[in-house]
Amino acid sequence: MKFNKIFAIAALAITMVFSSCNFENLDVDPNRATGSPANLILNGVLNNMWENAWTLEQRYNQYWCINYNYYGTNEYWSGPASTDYTRLKNVIKMEEEALKAGAPAVNPYSALGKFFRAYHFVNMTQKLGDLPLSEALQGLDIQAPKYNTQKEIYVQVLNWLDEANNDLAALIAKGGQKAEGDWFYNGDLSKWQKLVNSYKLRVLVSLSKKETDADLKLKTRFAEVLGNPTKFPIFTGNSDNLVFIPSGSIPNFYYRKNPNNYGFDALRENTSKLYIDLLKEFQDPRLFLVAEPAEAKVKAGVSPTSFDAFEGASTGENLDDMSTKAQKGEYSLISRKRYYVTYTGEPVTQVGYQEMCFNIAEGLNRGWATGVAEDWYKKGIQASMDFYGLKAGANNVDFQKSGAKLGEFNTYTINVDFAAYLAQAKVKYVGNNADGLAQILKQKYLAMAQNSGMEAYYNWRRTGIPAFLTGVGIGNQGKIPLRFKYPNAEYVTNKANVEAAVARQSFTNDDLFGKMWIIQ
Secondary structure, eight states, X not given: OHHHHHHHHHHHHHHHHHHHOOGGGTTOOTTSOSOOOHHHHHHHHHHTTOOOSXXXXXXXXXXXXXXXXXXXXXXXXXXXXXXXXXXXXXXHHHHHHHHHTTOOSSOHHHHHHHHHHHHHHHHHHHHHSSBOOTTTXXXXXXXXXXXXXXHHHHHHHHHHHHHHHHHHHHHHHHSSOOOTTOSSSTTOHHHHHHHHHHHHHXXXXXXXXXXXXXXXXXXXXXXXXHHOTTTSOOOOSXXXXXXXXXXXXXXXXXXXXXXXXXXXXXXXXXXXXXXXXXXXXXXXXXXHHHBOOOHHHHHTTOOTTSGGGOOOBOTTSOHHHHHHHHHTTOSOBBOHHHHTSOSSOOOEEEEOHHHHHHHHHHHHHTTSSSSOHHHHHHHHHHHHHHHTTOOSEEEEEEEEOTTOOTTOEEEEEEEEOHHHHHHSTTTSOOOSSHHHHHHHHHHHHHHTTTOSTTHHHHHHHHHOOSOOOOSGGGOGGGOOOSSXXXXXXXXXXXXXXXXXXXXXXXXXXXXXXXXXXXXX
């Protein structure tokens, strides 16, 4: 009897405990966060977005060469590209957390999220071609998403950019709106709105081969941006640029060339022939800031302040030959004064005013809107000169002393006359024709050195200007690839859809030299 009473009491207690329990919470760790504030996620999104200088991409752009194969080669890629889908998942999470915290449907994080979507999908499609978009990022709901065509991707990208502009305008009009966690523009939505529209101009110009496509409406979109600066504000100077500012106190954010790697890299890296020859062709004072005179030429009596003292190496040259010539001092090294003496280096522009000026000049050259292409062409050149700190009149330049320790320089003076520079036959804008377009594209190439990711390569792929150099040194039988292959994982997890996309685009065996829609 006593046992039965104890059992009954225990049973009642268990019943009461279980009736009061919520089993849904049993797997929740009270010591572990179940979410993150949108501003912290934004900080991470931006950390995954910034780009550095002196990367493989800048070798693909043919701004610099490596002359010692222990540290690398000048070959282009031969395999797949990585994708940005994980980064886009973080963008989606950022938007979700903002709503969870009580933000309205249109908020700073949702507006920036549309820009990030556009930015990352352009980054991916420029490398690969068709991609999953409409069925992508659905988690377990759709594990094998179908591929959208590249045209469909760009239609969506342009819509996202328009929506981002409208949302940012509405938030700015309310006042007091800020994107906390933003270390690019310190949360200033007006800066982001300028970026959205300036980036949109890049996207429109990148589609120049499709200017008659009725769905894209390139000319209409381009003209409305230029014709309505109130609705579509754009960059007005270099202070608006989207830039990564290297940190001298955080090793992961050092400028890529700095005193730590001077002993490894300084003599094993030199300037490229394409880049140096263009600067020499235009008698361009930027040459004296980005490169050093070839030691062999100076020893032969050529003045260090003569354009003839500089010599770049062809990206396509046999690497052994380049190494031998570099050791003999026949090639110009990158400027050790400019690029090695500090950990902060210089700002790395991702989307910049100078590039935007040349994009506008190109659109006007092509007749997409009313305006004076020459004015924007000149603005782009001046903005680039400003970036390098060049001023009219006397400018001091420092070249590392041969065989000396870092920081021991010879100082020379060069005179800069901007009016004379622009008046040169090869620089003076010749009009809205093919020759004028070539001038714009060459100056844009010079302005984007060590900046803007792979934009210099994409411009070459689209226009053939400036003519990139080829040869055994670039690999791939001396041919520059036109695209990357799809990630290997796609052939494991999404085989049917990726193979259908490859077949639709006529990429034989997912080849590197297939011409994607944007360049057809």
